[in-house]
Amino acid sequence: MLAEASSPPEHDADDVISQASLPTSLVTVAGQPQSRKRKRATQTAASPAPSDPGSASGAANPPELLSSRVDLSSRPQLSISRGPIFVPAAEGSDYFKTDLIGVNRVGFRYVPAGINPPGYTQPCRTIESNPTSFRVSWEDRSPFITTTKDGLGLCGGTGFRSARCNAPIVEGKWYMEVKVMHGGGEHYSDSVRREGSHVRLGWGRREAPLNGPVGLDGYSYGYRDKTGDKVTLSRPRPYGRPYGTGDVIGMYISLPPRREGNKKDPHDPAHIKRERIPIDLKGQEVFEILEYPQSKEMTSLMDYSGKSTSSASVPPAPKKAAAGKLPERSGPSTTHKPGTAALRPLPTLSGSRVAFFVNGECQGVAFQDVYDYLQLRQSETQRKAKEKKRTREGVKEHRENPFNDGWLGYYPFISLFNDASVRLNPGPEFEFPPPNDIDAVLDGKPAKEEGTERTWRPTCERYPEFMAEQWALDEMEEEEARVEAARTAATEKVEAAKRAERNKKRQQAEARKRAKMAAAVEQQQQQRRTPSVDDERSTPGAGLVSLGHPSPSPLRHGTTYAYGGGEGDIEHGHSPAPTFASNGDLQGGQSGYNSDNMETEVENGEAQAGTQAFSHIEASFTYPEYRPPQGTNG
Known part of the structure; x- marks a missing residue:
């Protein structure tokens, strides 16, 4: 019945979009510790997901990043996760290690994922794993905690290790039972350990570490078996009677209605927002999520050296400490060093309370007004610093989520020391049913069972509600x-x-430029073919060349004569030496004088031209002074 109630909703064809609008890639990188150097794609794709639940790191065999829809086309679309694979912890043991899962570690969390049908924008969605009921989480537990196949039996290893259940409590009144199979300091018959088996039970948030007991810090509230003390912030306080093997512990929690995010305040931590990346881990798709970190405000509560402060979640110690109890230690200091930012206030859930029962006997209120499970509001400086760092990195990586991703709340938190073992009973039937109105009993009022409506709910009813919330968030995304x-x-x-x-304008501009250059080249070529009159005048001999005459000799520069003796003939400078250019006769005619005919020309009345030519030649020649050779008389 639970599996049917928690099955994922069906989607109509009208709810999907066309393949054309699908993005070509899902993500670019997976989670890595941020640094100042830009990382290569192969490095940033590495994931801290372990290749083996018992290994210390998965860096040797990192999972594959689901980078595109093409990678998903050939993979089956699952509604239930394939894992886990149960490996017996010992031969013949009822407790198993689990393989084919991503155990939460190194500040990362893993959730089973399934591939969406073609046509969806998001490539993956949230799915379940068997059994589909309220139980211990396969992923959210220490790898040293072994389990039974139904997820209700737990057994410890060495030291204190913890596990959370698979659905958080966010509001309302809830109750469950835990039966201690081995605990209270009991030793196994073949155990050689000096210390016996011990159990701590309680409620913890996501930030509570799994490699320590419940009550280690302010993120969890526990109940010890050895002394019956309640403990948070590692400070035990007298509470109830001790318990051990065979006892049944009832766990009760009451939380006020959850607060909705303020629509006018985009930085309200109550807003719902997810930051997750799907990866392939040993053939199974999972969402990799950056786990919520511990705040410095909560860590400062562990400072025992400061002055004590009042805290509703940490009841004041009695005036006289009981014999054999640890001495009370002071709380955090309220003073701050100069120049350091003031710590943000830690809000509490007003009216909340936690109580425990031993074999049906109420032990009273253990904790009240517990700390709020939402994240502390980021300051403007913190937001700008993180945004600047993301801009400097330049790539998409895991981001610290300051909002609620739907997994915040208080979880049943079971801690086992050495070989202790327990059995969970989330209901609806209990071995020691509590009264219908637990709050009335806690307030000291007489219980009226007849006609009284039950005010609490068994935790088994929380799982289908939680999965429905996750699928609603999938639809929203x-x-x-x-x-x-x-x-x-x-x-x-x-x-x-x-x-x-x-591009069109650039092509048009280039075409105009090419046309202009071609016109300029054509104009230059035209000018070379038909020189202007000014060019003819400025170039000596250009006219003769155009008329088919050879260019005059450069020795004619500076003198002119009438070519051919007729009118209209072109004047040219001539040389005193006979050349081809100074004579129009191809037979070798003279230039107008020589030593043989000069006197004849004077006598015949042509002395003017000859005289001018001779005078010009006379003026152009310089005769060197004669010097007789040496050795002669001159």
């Missing part, structure tokens, strides 16, 4: 992803149109 995909598609369309327009 899918809707947000659709809107984001549509917005991204519209933005890319606008950008594509802008790029096309820019």
